[in-house]
Amino acid sequence: MLGKIVWSLSGLAERVGLSERAGLAGRGLVLGGVLAAGLLSGGTARAQDVDAIVKKLTATHTLTIGYRETSVPMSFLGEDKVPTGYSVDMCRRIAEATKQELKLPELKYAYVPVNIQTRQALVANGTVDIECGGTVNTFARNKQVDFTSISFVASNQLLVLKDSGVKSFADLNGKVVLVATAGSSEPELQKIMTEQKLTLRVLKVDDHPAALLALESHRGDAYFSDNSAFFALIQQSRHPENLAIVGPEIGYAPQGFMIPKNNPTFLWIANHTMAQMYQSGEGNKLIAKWFGPFGVGVGPRLRAAWDAASLPE
Amino acid sequence: MNYQWDWGVLLREPYAGWLISGIGWTLLVSAGSWVVALAAGLLIGVARGLPNRLIRLAARCYVELFRNVPPLAQLFLWYFVFPEIVPKAVGLWIKRDMPEPELVTAVVAIGLFGGARVAEQVRAGIDAVGRHLLPAALATGLRPVQAYRLVLLPVGLRAIVGPLTSEFLVIFKMSSISLTIGVMDLTAESRHIENYTFHGFEAFAVATAVYLVLGLLISAAMSALDRRLRPAAIPT
Numbered sequence: 001m002l003g004k005i006v007w008s009l010s011g012l013a014e015r016v017g018l019s020e021r022a023g024l025a026g027r028g029l030v031l032g033g034v035l036a037a038g039l040l041s042g043g044t045a046r047a048q049d050v051d052a053i054v055k056k057l058t059a060t061h062t063l064t065i066g067y068r069e070t071s072v073p074m075s076f077l078g079e080d081k082v083p084t085g086y087s088v089d090m091c092r093r094i095a096e097a098t099k100q101e102l103k104l105p106e107l108k109y110a111y112v113p114v115n116i117q118t119r120q121a122l123v124a125n126g127t128v129d130i131e132c133g134g135t136v137n138t139f140a141r142n143k144q145v146d147f148t149s150i151s152f153v154a155s156n157q158l159l160v161l162k163d164s165g166v167k168s169f170a171d172l173n174g175k176v177v178l179v180a181t182a183g184s185s186e187p188e189l190q191k192i193m194t195e196q197k198l199t200l201r202v203l204k205v206d207d208h209p210a211a212l213l214a215l216e217s218h219r220g221d222a223y224f225s226d227n228s229a230f231f232a233l234i235q236q237s238r239h240p241e242n243l244a245i246v247g248p249e250i251g252y253a254p255q256g257f258m259i260p261k262n263n264p265t266f267l268w269i270a271n272h273t274m275a276q277m278y279q280s281g282e283g284n285k286l287i288a289k290w291f292g293p294f295g296v297g298v299g300p301r302l303r304a305a306w307d308a309a310s311l312p313e
Numbered sequence: 314m315n316y317q318w319d320w321g322v323l324l325r326e327p328y329a330g331w332l333i334s335g336i337g338w339t340l341l342v343s344a345g346s347w348v349v350a351l352a353a354g355l356l357i358g359v360a361r362g363l364p365n366r367l368i369r370l371a372a373r374c375y376v377e378l379f380r381n382v383p384p385l386a387q388l389f390l391w392y393f394v395f396p397e398i399v400p401k402a403v404g405l406w407i408k409r410d411m412p413e414p415e416l417v418t419a420v421v422a423i424g425l426f427g428g429a430r431v432a433e434q435v436r437a438g439i440d441a442v443g444r445h446l447l448p449a450a451l452a453t454g455l456r457p458v459q460a461y462r463l464v465l466l467p468v469g470l471r472a473i474v475g476p477l478t479s480e481f482l483v484i485f486k487m488s489s490i491s492l493t494i495g496v497m498d499l500t501a502e503s504r505h506i507e508n509y510t511f512h513g514f515e516a517f518a519v520a521t522a523v524y525l526v527l528g529l530l531i532s533a534a535m536s537a538l539d540r541r542l543r544p545a546a547i548p549t
Contacts, residue, residue: 117504120511124316143317144511176409181497181505203415204495217397219408 053129053259053266054102061106063095066114066128066258070209072232073290074134074152083111083132086290090151090274091132091257093282097273098266116180116207120144123258130270131258134228136184146263147256148270149309153302154228155249156185159211161242164221168247169196176201178211178220185225188251208233215243226253231294254305271309278306322512323519332516335502336523342419342488342498347481349424354431359461361436362444372432379429385490388422392494419491427484434476438469471542478535482528499523 049055057063067083068075078084092109099107112128119135122128124144134154137147160166166175169192179186181204193200203220205211211223212233223233227245234240259267277283283306287298298306322328360372379387392415396404408414446468450460492501503520507513 117508121513124511140510181501181508204497204501206493213393217393217408218405219414 050262051265052126053263056129057098057102057104057107061104062108062110063098064110064112064127064129065091065095066112066119066122066131066133068115068133069113070232070236071134071229072235073294074228075132076232085132086286087132087134087151087257089286089290090277091130093277094130094148094257094270094273098269101269119258123260126260129259129266133257134226134255135258136226136253137256138184141258144261145258146261146267147258148267149274150254150256150302150305151274152228152255153299153305154226154253154255155301156188156224156251156253157227157230157245157249158247159215159223159225159230159233160221160244160246161215161218162244163242166222166246169198172198172200172222174199175221176203176219178203178205178214178223180205180207180211180225184251184253189224192250209236212237228255231291231296252301275310278310316514318515319510319512320515322510323506323515328506328510328516331497331502331505332499332519335497335499335505335520338416338491338497338501339485339488339499340527341416342423342491342496343485345416345420346423346427346484346488349420350427350431350480350484353425353428354435355466357428357432358435358439359466361432362439376429376432379426380433384423384426384487385493387426388419388490388494391422392418415491415495418494419488419496423484423487423491427480427487430480430483431477434473434480435469437476438471438473439465441472442468474535474539474542478532478539481531481535485528485531486524 053063065083065088067077067085067088069077071085073085075083075085075087095107095109098104112122114122114128114131114133119128119131119133120141123131130148134152135141135147136154137150141147158166158169164175166172177189177200179189179202186204189202192198203214205214205223208225208229211220211225214220215223216237216239227249230245234243234245237243257270259270274283277286284298287296287302291297323332357372357375360368361376363369363372382390396407398404399407407418411417442465444465446464447460450464451457455463489498489500492498492504497505499520503513503516506516510516
């Protein structure tokens with residue numbers, strides 16, 4: 001009994017901590033700041049200059065990298081509180097190439113934490129030069145920002161408690177399914193529900209940790225989401241042995257790095273560097289380094305995306 | 314700033330539907346919480362003035378506890394902790410089989426918080442019109458319950474329609490904290506739209522306007538009520 005209270009209180013603390021960090025207040029501030037910045041700069045002035053990032057790099061020698069705090073193994077704060085992960089490693093390679101290409105004497109990094117709700121706005125308004133998380137490249141997002149080549153391909157699956165008996169989508173009838181309100185999984189779930197005529201209750205959650213808490217406290221039976229996020233959740237769980245990833249892989253979620261619009265030179269350097277990494281085998285090494293521990297390698301869809309990005313010199 | 318305004322997005326489906334359903338949930342949470350707050354507030358407010366010391370102490374504890382713990386923390390306690398400390402079967406029922414668990418939890422949490430504040434208004438109202446009415450009412454032969462129901466409460470409540478308006482508005486705006494436990498209210502749907510269209514400014518601007526208009530409507534309705542009731546008895 002006491003253990004249960006402590007357990008749920010620690011979950012609560014996590015939630016409160018989360019809401020302090022990335023919650024409403026922060027979000028409001030970011031939005032307010034973005035709005036104010038827009039108004040003060042007279043609407044459309046600076047960021048619409050062509051190659052604003054190159055101009056800034058030549059002047060300040062500082063690249064602003066947006067990172068996620070808890071997206072293991074994509075982008076997260078390491079034990080030394082420095083951003084690390086698969087996406088961050090790849091971005092650092094892009095940064096090195098940029099330094100050489102622009103012949104900068106030095107290049108410093110400024111790190112800005114972003115979350116699902118703020119990442120897009122912070123790139124669109126030029127606060128972040130490159131967002132190194134794991135953002136799915138969609139046509140809707142392309143209206144506001146540009147994307148580099150595909151860095152990783154995810155798809156949607158189910159994270160379940162083993163004792164829930166859920167093995168596939170057909171088992172979801174009458175169950176409670178968790179889904180994040182941002183991202184591509186929510187419309188995908190609606191589609192599956194209509195196609196397979198499932199009657200289930202959808203519970204919307206804010207982020208991955210909230211979904212894990214709901215799953216482990218039996219508020220929901222399955223979490224439908226991007227499977228690249230599941231590895232981190234299983235690692236964070238107090239009882240990883242109770243969790244399982246089940247169901248067929250649904251959808252195609254190609255991820256890339258977001259860059260503010262109108263930066264053709266920087267985008268070219270990024271895509272060129274990534275193509276070189278994919279051709280030289282460096283990409284394989286990065287996947288092995290970050291995803292190997294989770295038993296994930298370069299699958300056929302990732303290979304195909306990499307090949308498509310590897311244009312000849 | 315590289316932001317392309319597009320107000321039309323709010324008229325397109327499914328986004329227009331999301332906004333409207335968000336308004337519906339906001340009204341549901343607000344109305345539900347207000348009913349709970351009024352009921353709890355009346356009960357506790359009256360209890361704070363009763364002659365029995367134990368009842369008075371209990372009512373005072375309620376007010377201090379619910380008034381001084383941040384409402385967001387209270388919501389999380391009800392949502393995350395409460396189902397874990399009750400017997401397992403009850404907890405599972407609350408989490409899974411209770412109709413609309415998130416809505417009910419939000420209504421209870423916000424309502425009980427508001428109840429503590431309403432209770433203070435009720436107590437102040439009764440005090441303001443004079444506790445000396447109680448012995449007078451009792452002297453006419455009314456029983457204590459009748460004295461409260463027929464004399465103290467009607468007179469006392471009329472005096473606090475103004476402060477109650479503020480409490481109503483506080484609860485109405487506070488309904489947005491229910492999004493933290495998954496209720497898709499107006500604020501949540503605005504964020505929802507932002508996540509899919511990246512037109513958060515438009516969505517939040519409309520949400521702000523809706524909150525403002527609904528808030529003004531509540532104010533207007535309450536002042537109309539105040540005007541109707543006032544000529545009856547209040548010494549101003």
